[in-house]
Amino acid sequence: MPCCALLPLMLAIPLLWPGLTAASYSQAEKGSQPARPRWRGKRGWMWNQFSVPEELNTSSHHVGQLRSDLDNGNSSLQYKLLGDGAGSIFVIDNRTGDIFAKQKLDREERSLYILRAQVIDTITGKAVEPESEFVIRVSDINDNEPKFLDEPYEAIIPEMSPEGSFVIQVTASDADDPASGNNARLLYSLLQGQPYFSVEPTTGVIRISSKMDRELQDEYWVIIQAKDMIGLPGALSGTTSVLIKLSDVNDNKPIFKESLYRLTVSESAPIGTSIGKIMASDNDIGENAELDYSMEEDNSQTFDIITDNETQEGIVTLKKKVDFEYQNHYRIRAKVRNRHVDAQLTEYHVEPSTTVIKVQVTDEDEPPVFLRPYYLFEIYEGRPHGSFVGVVSATDPDLRKSPIGYSIPRSKVFRIDDNGTIITTNSLDREISAWHNLSVSATEKYNTQQISQVPVYVQVLNINDHAPEFSEYYRTFVCENANPGQVIQTISAVDKDASTEEHHFYFNLSTEDTNNSSFIIIDNQELVFACKRSLSCTSPS
Numbered sequence: 129m130p131c132c133a134l135l136p137l138m139l140a141i142p143l144l145w146p147g148l149t150a151a152s153y154s155q156a157e158k159g160s161q162p163a164r165p166r167w168r169g170k171r172g173w174m175w176n177q178f179s180v181p182e183e184l185n186t187s188s189h190h191v192g193q194l195r196s197d198l199d200n201g202n203s204s205l206q207y208k209l210l211g212d213g214a215g216s217i218f219v220i221d222n223r224t225g226d227i228f229a230k231q232k233l234d235r236e237e238r239s240l241y242i243l244r245a246q247v248i249d250t251i252t253g254k255a256v257e258p259e260s261e262f263v264i265r266v267s268d269i270n271d272n273e274p275k276f277l278d279e280p281y282e283a284i285i286p287e288m289s290p291e292g293s294f295v296i297q298v299t300a301s302d303a304d305d306p307a308s309g310n311n312a313r314l315l316y317s318l319l320q321g322q323p324y325f326s327v328e329p330t331t332g333v334i335r336i337s338s339k340m341d342r343e344l345q346d347e348y349w350v351i352i353q354a355k356d357m358i359g360l361p362g363a364l365s366g367t368t369s370v371l372i373k374l375s376d377v378n379d380n381k382p383i384f385k386e387s388l389y390r391l392t393v394s395e396s397a398p399i400g401t402s403i404g405k406i407m408a409s410d411n412d413i414g415e416n417a418e419l420d421y422s423m424e425e426d427n428s429q430t431f432d433i434i435t436d437n438e439t440q441e442g443i444v445t446l447k448k449k450v451d452f453e454y455q456n457h458y459r460i461r462a463k464v465r466n467r468h469v470d471a472q473l474t475e476y477h478v479e480p481s482t483t484v485i486k487v488q489v490t491d492e493d494e495p496p497v498f499l500r501p502y503y504l505f506e507i508y509e510g511r512p513h514g515s516f517v518g519v520v521s522a523t524d525p526d527l528r529k530s531p532i533g534y535s536i537p538r539s540k541v542f543r544i545d546d547n548g549t550i551i552t553t554n555s556l557d558r559e560i561s562a563w564h565n566l567s568v569s570a571t572e573k574y575n576t577q578q579i580s581q582v583p584v585y586v587q588v589l590n591i592n593d594h595a596p597e598f599s600e601y602y603r604t605f606v607c608e609n610a611n612p613g614q615v616i617q618t619i620s621a622v623d624k625d626a627s628t629e630e631h632h633f634y635f636n637l638s639t640e641d642t643n644n645s646s647f648i649i650i651d652n653q654e655l656v657f658a659c660k661r662s663l664s665c666t667s668p669s
Contacts (some may be wrong), residue, residue, distance in 0.1 A: 194225040211243035235266040268305035274354035281370040287342035300354035321350035342374040378416035384483035395452040496522040496570040509558040517550040519625035523572035530574035642657040
C-alpha cells in the first residue's frame with residue numbers, strides 16, 4: 129500500500145503525548161540538542177503523531193492539529209509554532225492550532241523536524257501551557273532508484289573455469305527508507321551476459337554458467353540491473369556494466385605452421401652455421417606460449433635446433449660438417465613442446481607436434497684434397513740428378529673432377545711433374561742436410577684459385593762416401609829414457625758417414641814405418657802410440 133494512502137489512517141489514530149514525554153522523545157531524536165526544562169505541570173496538550181509524505185506537490189498540506197485542553201473556544205487563546213522550519217516550512221493557524229506544510233519535502237535530505245508549541249492568552253500575554261516539543265516526520269515514498277556506487281566494475285577470471293565459479297559481486301544502494309516497506313529492498317537480474325554468466329538475485333554475486341575459451345573470445349560485457357520493491361510493479365531500477373576478462377591458461381599445444389620445411393646448406397659451411405628457421409604457433413599468450421624445439425634423436429648427429437626466446441622460432445644449426453659428395457640431402461624431424469605445462473593441464477600436451485625438415489646440401493668448388501695428410505720419402509745421398517724421390521697425389525672432390533697441377537715452391541733441389549712425381553735436380557749430401565722439408569701445392573686447372581698444400585718430408589739416407597779422419601792434428605813429445613811399451617799418446621779418428629752403431633776404426637803404421645820406427649801402435653779402439661825401444665829424449669821435428 130503506498131505510504132500516501134496510510135496518512136489518513138495515521139492521522140485518524142489519536143495519540144496523546146504529554147509534554148514531558150514529547151520532550152524526552154525529542155531529545156533522543158536530536159541527540160546533541162541542548163536539554164530543555166522539564167515541566168511538572170498538569171498534562172494539557174493534545175495532538176496526533178505528525179507525518180508528512182515527501183515529494184507532495186502542494187503549497188499547503190495539512191499536517192495535523194495542536195490543541196490545548198484549556199481551549200474551550202475562547203478567542204483569547206493563540207497558538208505559536210517555534211523551532212526547525214517554523215514559519216518557513218511549517219506554519220500554524222494561531223487560532224485553531226492546525227499545522228500546514230508549505231514546501232515539498234525530501235526525506236532523503238531530512239527525515240524529521242523538531243518543533244516547539246506555545247499557547248498564549250492574548251489578554252494577559254502569558255502562556256497558559258508549558259512550551260512542549262513535538263516531531264514531524266517525513267514519510268518515505270519510492271522516489272529513488274538503486275545506484276551502483278563502485279563503478280566501473282572489472283573482473284579477471286581464468287578461461288575454462290568450471291560452472292559456478294565466482295566472478296565478482298556488484299552492490300547497489302537505494303536512498304529510500306529500508307524500514308518503509310519494500311522501497312529499498314533490491315533484486316538483481318542479468319540483462320546481458322547469457323548464457324555464460326548468471327547473477328544471484330539477492331546478493332549481486334556473478335557466477336560462471338558455461339565454460340569459456342579465451343582463444344575464441346577474451347572479454348565480455350555483462351549488464352546487471354537492480355530493482356527496488358523486490359521487483360514489484362512500480363519499482364525503480366538502475367543498471368551497471370561489468371567488464372569480465374579471461375586470463376590465459378595453457379590449454380593449447382603448439383602446432384607447426386608447415387608440415388614440411390625445405391632448407392639448404394653449403395658443404396663449405398662451418399659448424400654452428402644457422403641454416404634456417406622453423407615456426408610453431410600457440411594460441412596461448414605470455415608464458416603459456418613459450419616453446420622449446422628439439423631434434424628427434426636419430427637426427428641429432430649432424431644438425432641441432434635452438435629456440436629463439438624473443439621470436440619463439442626454432443633455429444636449425446649445423447652440428448657437423450657436411451660433404452656434398454658424401455651425402456647431398458638429409459631428411460630430419462623436429463618437435464616442439466610448451467616450456468611451461470601445468471600439471472593439471474597435461475591432457476592438452478600428451479604428444480608433441482612434429483614436422484619434417486628436408487636439408488639440401490649444395491656443392492661448392494672445393495680445393496684439391498691430398499690422399500694423405502703428409503708424405504715421407506727416403507733417398508740415398510749421392511744419387512744422380514733426376515733420381516726418383518716419391519709420388520704425391522691429390523684429387524678434386526667436386527663432381528667435375530678438375531685435372532690437378534703440382535708445384536714445389538722455393539725448392540732448388542727437387543721438382544715435381546703433373547703426375548705428382550718428385551725427382552731430384554741436384555745431388556744430395558746427407559752430411560750437408562739429412563732432411564728436406566717440402567710443401568707441395570696442388571692446383572685445379574679449371575680454377576687456379578683452388579689450391580691445397582701438403583707437407584712432404586724427404587730423408588737423405590747415408591752411403592759410405594767419407595774416409596775416416598783423425599780427430600785433430602797430433603804433436604807428441606817423448607822422453608829419451610822412456611821405457612819400451614810406455615804409452616806416449618792416445619789418438620782417435622772420426623767418420624762423417626752415419627752408422628747404425630758406433631764406428632770401428634783400424635789403425636796401423638805404414639810398412640816403411642813399421643820396419644824402421646822406434647814406435648808401435650796398439651789398436652785399442654782408441655789408438656795407443658807407445659815406445660818400441662829405449663830412446664834418447666828427443667822432440668819431434
